[in-house]
Amino acid sequence: MEHLGDHRWFADLRGAVVCAGSFLGLLLLVDEAAETFTAARGALWSCLALLLLLVLFPPRVTAGEGWLTVRGVLRTRRVRTDRLVAAYTPGRTGRRLVFLDAYGSRVELDAQVLVANPPLWHHLDTDIRVAAARGHLSEHPAALRDLSERIDRETAWTVFKISGLTDGVDEQPSTH
Template structure:
């Protein structure tokens, strides 16, 4: 019998962003609310036509495409980033570079020895300790094997950030903040 993604046999080997489903639902809701409001306003004004309805539907679809979250999954030795039209996979046990890109939105760039590259929001790793643990373990393997030539400092900084956020969450939940 073939195993499918997310089966009980995969438990413990594959981790993913635990907030992805909620973020996807939020993107759908936002697009639906925008479409509903635009159609309602147009209908109320008596200017709703098929062409205007198609325009509002296109705008709602574009909003969904902008808000649709990437799906991050990781297993032993790999990490994937899946968008609507593209899936990128990097071998986390063969990393050659880990760096952060600062800007409007900070990004973490992982490159492997096979030339593959994945960009993701470092906040995603901070918010998902199991995902961070999987990536961190494999990055340490890359470091031990000598393939990780650039990025040990970035990993240490991210590790400190994850530990700080985890400790703050524990304090907050226990009422010690």
């Protein structure tokens, strides 16, 4: 089975590096223009830029048959998606998804990663259905149903757009 991943990850990483590098360049430029640049200040600005890079560093989401992995800067988390016992969105915004498996493992990720990667979502959705069929996940949680509908809607909108069926329509219809 092939591994699926977030196809936007490299672009997100590049954006984080550009942002941190621009921040460092701006700090060094301002410091040099004010004639206050020293090696110690340069090291401080470099540390701040590195800290910004670490904050902006995007987690890498990959999936294979029966598993989902989220690799961050400091740790890697993996759940067995064919053994999920819970899936929910903490808080009211629904921007994050949390998955818990039968072994106590937990993964949290931005729902937008799945929206932007329909093949990754459909692979995950298949494993979620396997978990439900095996009795691990008692029901398809509302958060996942809502996400599935959103992904299907955005995928259909993209197909319509590419095929020219949206000519004269200004934007995608809202669901709210």
